[in-house]
Amino acid sequence: MQNVPLQTGYDKSVVAFSPEGKIPQIEYAREAIKRGSTAIGIKTLDGIVILSTRQIPTKLIKAKSIEKIYQIDNHIIAATVGMTADGRALIEKARIEAQINRTIYDEPIGVETLTKKICDYIYLYTQSGGVRPFGTSLLIAGIENGKPRLFETDPSGAFFEYEAIGIGGLRQDIIDILEEKYNENLTIKSATKLGIEIFKSLNIKNIEIATLTLNNEYHKE
């Protein structure tokens, strides 16, 4: 227990700020994400690629049951890192929001609109008593008006848009490599290759790969 930071009383409730102006529970949620698996998302000319690590604790497990990449709607996919159960809850919320948009407007939801809806929901868990924030970060990728878009969410409810990004445990290592190797002329094929190379260079073997073309053709392996 010697690694546990000194409990000052400010980190017990989500609602309270610490004297440093931070909300410790959100910092801890980010810590949970840093200790979890990793995912990469890359925007390309002909669609989107998401790669995720798959940690196999024992060879007895059915590898396919460890799922980190999900389809939200025909035109949107998402990867989760951090706490798996929290991720699943957010994925379910995203799927429902996508269908709500279809019933209200008879149209597919925008990727940014969906990201905002999810972040509105995440944010609720930073304001009320008796709850904890989501220990999960999502990579939301999809096709909007014929173009790919890629977003990352944070346990605070903030979100950011990227051309290419890594989230989770090896986030910084992946960002360093992507900053060097990413360019706007990548295709799904070359971006998949790049993603696999990045994971290989970080000694990760088990990978889940999902692609989504501009025509909403989804493929996962």
Next chain:
Amino acid sequence: MTTTVGLVCKDGIVLATDHRATMGHLISDTDTKKVYQIDDFIGMTIAGSVGDAQKLVKILSIESHLYKIQREESITIKGATNLLANILNNNRLNPYSIQFIIGGMDKNGIHLYSLDALGGYLERKDFTSTGSGSPMAYSILESEYHADITLEKAIDLAIQAISIAQKRDSASGNGFEVVIINKDGYRKV
């Protein structure tokens, strides 16, 4: 109780209405507004109970505005139509007594829809008409409309259809209002 028409032409939409409001046999108003702007490129006509219609016009305008500031793009014609259809169908046990025509331009092109009181909606590729004068208006539209009609010709045809209806439908009259929506936006003629 009104004649309204909506026409699709190559480069835009024409919406036209008469100006009469009635209460039974009384002509209660002679300069009634029956075509409204919902968004920069979307217009809507109303036929039926004015109070119901004005409330729904207000809701749809506000929803379109909110959509635009939240999503940084305009609501589509189909989106606005579907939203209104849901509101109408939610009240199907105590329905609003109105018919609507919604038309305009969006990122998907030119679109024209007609809606009934229970929220049933149909997309029209040519023309549509609502209100008590619509049978008379349709007779002209059916014989004169053709697929590659120009905006100018469509305005003339819309005026003709409304004025014929005004001759034989006592609930329509007192002149007309014509609106066009094309790439330059919503404009009263």
